[in-house]
Amino acid sequence: MKINNCLIVLSLIALSVFSLSFRSFQAKPSLYIIGDSTVKNGSGNGADSLWGWGSFMEKYIDTTKIDIQNHAIGGRSSRTFLTDGRWDKIMQTLKNGDYVMIQFGHNDGGALDDTSRARGTLKGAGNDSTEIFNPIRKVKETVHSYGWYMRKYTNEAKAKGATVIICSPIPRSDFDEKGKIGVDKYAAWAKDVAQQTGAYFIPLNDLVIAEYEKIGVAATKSYFPKDHTHTNKEGAHLNAQLVIKGLQQLKGCKLNNYVKK
Numbered sequence: 068m069k070i071n072n073c074l075i076v077l078s079l080i081a082l083s084v085f086s087l088s089f090r091s092f093q094a095k096p097s098l099y100i101i102g103d104s105t106v107k108n109g110s111g112n113g114a115d116s117l118w119g120w121g122s123f124m125e126k127y128i129d130t131t132k133i134d135i136q137n138h139a140i141g142g143r144s145s146r147t148f149l150t151d152g153r154w155d156k157i158m159q160t161l162k163n164g165d166y167v168m169i170q171f172g173h174n175d176g177g178a179l180d181d182t183s184r185a186r187g188t189l190k191g192a193g194n195d196s197t198e199i200f201n202p203i204r205k206v207k208e209t210v211h212s213y214g215w216y217m218r219k220y221t222n223e224a225k226a227k228g229a230t231v232i233i234c235s236p237i238p239r240s241d242f243d244e245k246g247k248i249g250v251d252k253y254a255a256w257a258k259d260v261a262q263q264t265g266a267y268f269i270p271l272n273d274l275v276i277a278e279y280e281k282i283g284v285a286a287t288k289s290y291f292p293k294d295h296t297h298t299n300k301e302g303a304h305l306n307a308q309l310v311i312k313g314l315q316q317l318k319g320c321k322l323n324n325y326v327k328k
Contacts, residue, residue, distance in 0.1 A: 095133065095134060096133050096166065097134040097135075097165045098322065099157055099166065100135070101139055101148060101154070101168070102139035102234075103140070103141060103143050103171060104139075105173055105236065105296065105297065106119040106121040106137070106139035107119040107121045111137060116299050117292070117299065118298060118300045119139060119298075120306035120307040122307075123303055123304050124137070124311075127326060127327055128326060129325050129327050142174060143174060145171035147184075150208070154223075161227045161229055162228065163228030165227070165228075165229040166229060167221075167232070169221070169231065169232070171216070172253030172254070173296060174187075175213050179197070185202060187210070188211065190213065191213065193215075194212065195212045196212070196215070197210055198210075214259060221233065221260065225264070230322065231267065232266065232267040232268070232317070233257050234268075236253050238272055240279065240291045240296075246280060254272035258270065268317075269317070270313065274309040311326060
């Protein structure tokens with residue numbers, strides 16, 4: 068009888084330990100990153116020597132404590148990331164305690180209904196919308212403003228219990244004759260959305276512009292081997308560092324608990 072009781076006790080202890088370990092595993096949060104090719108270029112392995120900053124976040128975030136899922140994809144705007152169904156897939160697994168980092172804007176200025184991309188959004192952070200026929204998807208579509216799509220991501224993620232960090236888009240390497248880069252209008256609209264929704268905001272556009280202007284035109288241009296938008300490994304690595312810098316300036320953002328010391 069004593070042996071049986073001991074076996075029962077040991078079994079209960081083992082079951083308890085397993086249950087705690089399982090809950091601990093289940094509770095591991097995830098950082099979802101969504102955006103365009105400046106966040107993840109191609110498959111994220113440096114094809115054509117081009118990289119996005121999201122591919123280097125694991126150098127600064129402790130992935131033993133939090134998963135990083137970089138869902139950014141080239142060519143997408145805040146609209147087409149949604150209409151592709153990519154956000155719906157994230158919503159299926161997004162859970163309380165997770166984090167969502169968002170950066171869109173580079174492709175939102177395109178045409179609404181052209182036959183090559185049809186990825187544009189209406190300008191601004193308001194609630195404007197218009198009806199179009201999408202010649203690619205062959206459907207009628209209501210196209211909204213940049214702000215509308217950004218609010219949708221933010222509000223739906225927050226409703227799931229996730230923390231949202233909006234990044235203004237990194238700048239292109241477009242210097243004027245004085246060696247200055249103009250602030251992107253999408254940077255202001257991204258900030259507006261963060262304020263409207265109570266999301267955290269990283270002024271990435273400002274942070275990167277300041278660094279580019281500091282190192283100068285020639286050094287900055289060396290980060291852009293193909294065009295004025297997409298960075299090489301060194302440029303993407305620098306931008307990832309600036310994302311972390313901006314993150315660490317966010318008071319009360321618990322994602323900082325996972326930044327490597």
